[in-house]
Amino acid sequence: MAPATRGQAKKTTSRNENNPIPDPTASTGPRRGARRQKPTERYINYQKTLKGSSKSKPELNIAAAVDKFIIQLYAEIVAAAVSPISEKDRTEIQDLIRQARTLRFFDLYPSDIADDLKRTLRNSKPSRKQDKKVVQRAIDDLQVSHPERLINFIKTPNLVMLSICCHSQSFRAAIQRDNADSKAESLPRWGDVLPKIKKFSSSLELVAVTRNLNWEAALRVFDTEYDRLIKCCFKGDQHVHNINHDSFGIGERDLHQLHHPTDHVPHHWVLPKRKESAKRCRFEYQYSSDLDNEDFYGQRVPGGLNGGGRPTIGEHQKAWQVDMAESRVLDTYDWPNLSDQANGDPRFDVKLKCYSCGKRKDCPCKLSDYYDKHNGRPDALVELFDTGKLGTGVRALQPLEKDAILGEYIGEIYPYQNPSRYRTEMYVFGMGIPQKRRQKRRGVDNGQAEDSIDIIVDPAIYGNWTRYINHSCQPNASYTFATVGRRRVILIQTLRDINFGEELTSDYGEGYFTNMNLECTCGAEKCRSKQ
Ligand SMILES: C[S@@+](CC[C@H](N)C(=O)[O-])C[C@H]1O[C@@H](n2cnc3c(N)ncnc32)[C@H](O)[C@@H]1O
16 A cells, blocks of 8 residues: 545525415315414414423434443443453442343243242242352342343343443443433433444444453353252252253353454454354465565464465465564565664664654654654554455544544565565555665755665554555545654554544555556545546
C-alpha cells in the first residue's frame, strides 16, 4: 500500500394552481388523515405541553444511554479478562450466576411441580451444617428481585452470555435495578438494554473469549453445592421429570458457545456476518525465492505449507496471519546505504528530531512515550469483522476522539528494491528514510545527494490489526509518519471523532487500486472510482 498523500434533494411543496390545498369537502366518504373538525384550543395547548415535556425527548436520550451502557459493558468485560478481579466483584459475579442457576432449575418444571419442590426445599431440615447453608442459600436465591430477567437471560441469549456479562459491574446493576430506579437515575431500563445485548452477543462473546475471560470458572464454582442440594431436597429420583440433573438443570443449549478460538489473540479472529464461529485470519500468497531459505522455510510457517513438503517457487500457499508486537527487520536482504549509526536498523532516521522529546541525539524515547504525549490510544478497543465484499475490516468498540493515535503499522521490513516478498502488494507500505544529512556550508549546497533508504513494511503474514483497515475515499483515519526514538514509524491516527461500532477506514492513496488492478468499492459519495 503506498503511503497516503492525504488525502437531499430538498422536498418542496408549493401551494399554487397545480398544487392547491385539498378541499376536504370535495370527496364524499371519510378520507384517511382528513381532519373533520378544527382542534380545540385546549387540545392545541395540550399538544404544546407535550412538545416541551420530556415525552418528546426520551427516544434520543434512551438511545444514547443504551449506547453508553453497551460501551461500558465491552470495556468492563475486557478489563475483567485482562486484569485481576477484586474479591468483591468475584463474589457478586458468583452470586448472580448461582441465583440464575437456582431459578432456572425450578423453572425447568411445570409450575405446580416447581411449587412442590420449592415447598420441599423450604421444609427440609438438613442435619449437616454444610447442607443447611446450601439449602438456605437456595431459599434466598428464590427471593431475588426480577427473577424472570435471570431466567429469561439463560434461555436467550444463554448461560454462557450471562457468565460473560456478569463480569461487568454495569450489567450486574442493570439486571437487578427496578425500572423506577432506572427512571430516577436517568439510566436505561433493563427492557431497553436487553435487545442491544442480544444484538451484540456474538461480538461480546468473541471479545471475551479471545481475551481469555474465564467465564466457565465463575459458572462452575457452585457445582458441588448443587449436588448437595439435590441430595438434600429431592430424595432420590422423585423430582426427575425427564430433566437431566447432571449439572443442576444446565443443558447443552444453555452452554452453547458460538466461538471456539484455538488461541487467545483478539486480532487473529474475525467476527462473521452470521451466527457462525469466528474465523482465524488467513492469507493466500505465492511462494517466492525470497522465502525459499531456511529462515522462512526452516521455521514453522504459520498454518503450515500446503502438502507439507517444500513448495515450488510460484506455488500458491495459505498461511495463518500472525499478530506481533513490533516490526521485524529482515537481515536476509542487503541493506544498501545503511549508516553506521543505524545499527542495523533501516528505520533509523538521522535527519529529524524525535517527535516525542524534540531531541536529535541520545533520544531514549519509545513509542509508548509518544502515545502518552500525543493523545495515543494504542489499546483502543477494536474488533475485526467480516465486511462481506471488502473482506476483513476493523471497527471501533468504543468512541474514539479526533486525532487519537491508535497504533503502529507494523510488518516485516525489507528493502524497497526487492519485489514484494509474498508476491502481492495487498498490505505493502513503502517509505523513504534519510540516513545522512544534506551537507550545507555557508548557504551553499555541496550537491552531495542525500542517502536515503527506501523500505517496505509488509504485514502480509506478520503484523497487527492495523493491516485490516479498509480503504475509503472519505476516510475517518489516516497513516501519519513520525520519528520516535530515532526510528521512523507509520502510525494510524483518527481524522475525526469515531463512534462506537463505526468501521475504521483510511485512504490508501491514488495508486493503490491501479497497481492492484482493483476497483475501489468504498461506496463513499466522493469515491475516486466514480469520477
Ligand atoms: C490492507 S488490506 C485490508 C484488509 C482486507 N480487507 C483483508 O481482508 O485482509 C487491502 C485489501 O482489502 C480490500 N479492500 C480494502 N478496501 C477496499 C475498497 N475500498 N475497495 C475494494 N477493495 C478494498 C482489497 O482486497 C485490498 O487489496
